[in-house]
Amino acid sequence: MNKKSLLITLLLIGGISHLGYKVREEGMFPLSEIHKLDLKKAGLKIDQNEVYNPNGISLVDALVNVGGCTGSFVSDQGLIITNHHCAFSAVQLASTPEHDYLNNGFVARTREQEIEAKGLTCRITDSYEDVSGKVLGAVAQIEDPAARLQLINNAMKSLAAEAEKKDPSIKAEVSEMFIGKTYVLFRYKTIQDVRLVYIPNRQIGEFGGETDNWVWPRHTGDYSFMRAYVGKDGKPAKYAKENIPYVPKKSLKVNPNGTNEEDFVFILGYPGKTFRHRPAQFIAYQAKYVLPYTSDLYDFQNSTMENVGKKDKTTEIKLATRIKRNANVMKNYRGKLTGIKGIDLIGQKKQEDESLAQFINNNADVKAQYGQLMDNIDQLYKQINGDANRDLWLGQIYTSTSLLNVAKNINLFKNELNKQPAAQKESYFAANIAKLKQTLDNIYAAYDLDVDRRIFKKMMSDAVSFTPNQRVTAVDKITARSNNNETAINEYINDTFGLTKLKDQAYVFNNLLKSGKSIGDYNDGLLLFENDIARQITELKPEKDRRDGLLNKLMGDYVNVKEKFLQKGFIPDANSTLRLTYGYVRGYSPADATYMSPFTTIKGILEKGATGNPDFYYPDIIKQLWTKKDFGPFVKKELNDVPVALLYNMDTTGGNSGSPIMNANGELIGVNFDRAYGATINDYAWNESYSRSIGVDIRYVLWAASKIDKADFLLKEMGVNP
Structure with missing residues (x-):
């Protein structure tokens, strides 16, 4: 302001x-x-x-x-x-x-x-306990950001598991209240029959x-x-x-x-998540990348689903929830964009951050501890912005295309099955196949083949335009087949969606998932494409973990300095x-x-x-x-x-x-x-x-x-x- x-x-x-x-x-x-x-x-x-x-x-x-x-x-x-x-x-x-x-x-x-x-359950908050000391105590001497974040996550999971062991009737969860700073153990009762x-x-x-x-x-x-x-x-x-x-x-x-x-x-x-204790670079990232990309994508998805839904009542009902959720997010994100510009939130945050930097530099003790903080935040967000298009695309690809989500879950199951010793494959299959079927059933509940084909084509066409440092390997493999990207994409979609058995839920459940052997023997273009996506995500993970770990530490320091500067505490951002x-x-x-x-x-x-x-x-x-x-x-x-x-x-x-x-x-x-x-x-x-x-x-x-x-x-x- x-x-x-x-x-x-x-x-x-x-x-x-x-x-x-x-x-x-x-x-x-x-x-x-x-x-x-x-x-x-x-x-x-x-x-x-x-x-x-x-x-x-x-x-x-x-x-x-x-x-x-x-x-x-x-x-x-x-x-x-x-x-x-x-x-x-x-x-x-x-x-x-x-x-x-x-x-x-x-x-x-x-x-x-x-x-x-x-699909609905009721979760009731039973009790809570501040466990910040236990979580952060595990990383007191750790400097590597990725290792630090991994240890924090492990400590959170360990404390939750320990609480559930003491009281098997509850579901425990450690929530990060201030990023990198405070952690609270919540104990919940879950009612399954609603x-x-x-x-x-x-x-x-x-x-x-x-x-x-x-x-x-x-x-x-x-x-x-x-x-x-x-x-x-x-x-x-x-x-x-x-x-x-x-x-x-x-x-x-x-x-x-x-x-x-x-x-x-x-x-x-x-309340879900708020992000009020973040620097100007975070708001700029939201305004330039996250909000416009997601709202435009959901706009396209909804137009596609609404048109396809006109063919019959069953399809209309099947797609209704996804359309409603997309529309809600889309209008919300566009409202956020309007609001950010309307009150010049990025400008406000920049002024706040400049005042914070001045405070750091004018105080010898604070400068000794946090002198590089603002520059480190800026450098990190330059790296995050450099990969933003590909990161957002990878974050949406599975929810955009239902059959690719089906392929992902089948590939994950196959990979875990292949890791088992020969003598244990059958027992692993028997113990986990029901869970896989339930996951796939939820995906198929909102699936339509025409919708999948059209949205998948858009996702692939979008990926073709990415800069050289943000290429999607799986898409580049497809477009390399022809001098014309659109022709290559159309031919691939026609062939792959025409041949895949994943489009038939009855076949998947009655034949493909019949045994460990039947699921292990099956392969098609969608499974291979998903394998390429998963492989690239795995290759990018170490750098993503490094950035996430560094961001966790920097945001904790950022709040600490703001508290010193303003000489007051803050209400932590909402976190569900x-x-x-x-x-x-x-x-x-x-x-x-x-x-x-x-x-x-x-x-x-x-x-x-x-x-x-x-x-x-x-x-x-x-x-x-x-x-x-x-x-x-x-x-x-x-x-x-x-x-x-x-x-x-x-x-x-x-x-x-x-x-x-x-x-x-x-x-x-x-x-x-x-x-x-x-x-x-x-x-x-x-x-x-x-x-x-x-x-x-x-x-x-x-x-x-x-x-x-x-x-x-x-x-x-x-x-x-x-």
């Missing part, structure tokens, strides 16, 4: 403070930091220990990590509320052209009707589609309900009809009265571990002469629907109910309507999807699902002026469940009177 902008912001904050406008700083606070906050002063009405109590039961115990999102228990029978988009993949897998739950929605009116949520209970119609759960994604005002009913099940002994167990609902330590109370503008609110959840963020229900002004109020209503759904945009189609019953003003107890009197979505200034990012929005009394009043477009930059920077997150208002959830889907039984289970 330049001096003029900073002055305006300070004047604004100073002026509105007199009007009772409460200002907060950024922060996704780890459990270990919550006790340092004064949430009472911020507006919390319950005891702070009721939010998190390491020695007793608290709201934290109602939280779950489900499918990479956050969810929360809302009954003592394992009922979970999360986002519609968090259940999307499981609903897709449960859907068929005859039972199209993806588009029509689903309501299980009895426990027996609940459907297995394939079932779909209530999914709204897609025109509700995904209202606005990509038109509204990352946009405010929003009118999306982005919610779903699932249920966690365990074995009859109360322990986690795989899906089985005889399993019983899980009884959580804590479930959230649902407040059907919702909330009001400027009310204190807070979120507990599992449980965090708290708080703030206020609040609108904002994203552009000159505009103000966005913090609530939308059903009226807005009808207004958008009148535009004729297919993304704004909605079930007819919504208009019928609204016309009759049939709002039940869920109306917001000031609006004479049901609130659909709400806006707030809390600090969220990916992974916070599905997080419960709670009021000052710790009651559920909404479910977080998105950010405003300007806040896509939250991963790199947060600011009160533009950082706004979006949630579905609990009043709309309850209204839709009761009035549209006649699911009053769920409301009663949550203790709400319809």
